[in-house]
Amino acid sequence: MISGKKLNDYISVDCVVFGFDFEKLNVLVVERTLSDDSGKVEFSDLTLTGNHIYEDETIVEAADRILFDLTGLYDIYLEQFKTFASPDRLKKENDRKWLLHDGRNPDKRIVSIGFFALLATQKVTLEWKGRNVKWMPIGEVKELAFDHNLILEEALKALRNKLLHEPIGFELLPDKFTLSQLQKVYEIILDTTFDKRNFRKKVARMKYLIPLEEKQKGVAHKPARLYLFSREVYELTHKEILNFIV
């Protein structure tokens, strides 16, 4: 505690960081290894990214700090989606050992506030600060520490639901993207396929999708036109409708 700041023992923030690499939806995971005093590894597994909050910090500040520490980026799309506080969320054997080793009481309930973050994987340098984090395709995630499988599942639900109602797919793409890339984001997350012509017809009506004069570079196929998403235009042009009336 060189900084004089103190971590709150019972409030943590877990960030489900989703990244898209044009092919798959990935999640950022951290390696957790517990070694005994002689350096012998007791176990090694994976967790989502998170931390306790400092006493003088809000939960959003904590989430921003965690994301910056992991990715070197500020201003990432971030959304609080659900809070986890089940009495038995920290009761698996490895988790108890981990908490005890960390000087925490495993019988004390820790509330964790779940956020999900969206970004394009190529924006991140994972070696930043030498952290032991890596991208893992959602479909390859096995058992995670604590209740992190549940947190991931709920984050995916929240992401899918949000994606149907608000233009957040763009957050997973580079600033300039092709329509095929855009279609792919939606298809992968919603686990569906769209008819290309219909998709483009709909997109043509979206004034907030700005076609550029620029084209893709360095691709083997015929380079496609690049587009920008304008949140400003979206805010000014989209109509809110009673969407349940469909």
Next chain:
Amino acid sequence: MISGKKLNDYISVDCVVFGFDFEKLNVLVVERTLSDDSGKVEFSDLTLTGNHIYEDETIVEAADRILFDLTGLYDIYLEQFKTFASPDRLKKENDRKWLLHDGRNPDKRIVSIGFFALLATQKVTLEWKGRNVKWMPIGEVKELAFDHNLILEEALKALRNKLLHEPIGFELLPDKFTLSQLQKVYEIILDTTFDKRNFRKKVARMKYLIPLEEKQKGVAHKPARLYLFSREVYELTHKEILNFIV
């Protein structure tokens, strides 16, 4: 602690209970009065409804318990919408006095998980268990205790957003309702007006709104037809669309 159960000091649940009375959107508030040892009232104000959670309870169980205690009802529509944990959320003078009087440490951060609940006001008997709760029209709410104005504001945002995308307006009406009552719920919460004919045209396409042979009773005007909402039909018939493409 006759039951042997113990309340968790730092995790609470706040429920924003919305009720519709065919005219206005209301919220359930509780009178909080602090008296000194001689019985003299130090202050009296209003809070939302909430409580700390028991050590063996999940947060949803706590919310269900709080709602049952207040309304005598189970199976109320309930949704976790946001968690509140700002370091200064319990720092107003009256709140500090209240916490001290209650044997709590006002310098300790309490995380509160916000839920909103929806119901028709006439389903509730407020005298149930002699609780000091009352309905208050949203527009008449003045300063509340703690950060409850913020919690109410965020609950309203979440309600409005949800109402645009999912059929939850029905939760605020009796089981059988007229189309005018349905239109009114949406108009009041979204603070807008709909053209009656257009609204009815849209409603006619909603297979999950079932017209009954039954009509209103005991009204001065020409009695209107009653409708049911079928969640089962909704789940089977509604199409999910990319609603942002509008």
